[in-house]
Amino acid sequence: MPIASLPPSLTDHYLNRELSWLEFNARVLEEAADPSNPWLGAAQVSCIFSSNLDEFFEIRVRGL
Secondary structure (H helix, E strand, O other): OOOHHHHHHHOOOOHHHHHHHHHHHHHHHHHHHHHOOOOHHHHHHHHHHHHHOOOHHHHHHHHO
């Protein structure tokens, strides 16, 4: 059953996968920018952010 054919009350429970991924990545970047984190930890989290964003564009944007 396609999501478009579901009643609006049921479609409110679905998340947009791409937007959710970008929001998660924004939270990762906020964690990297947190001054209370040690610099090496911030560098590691920045690498995770970069890897996530790279994967997003390789997989998600390519599919559009």
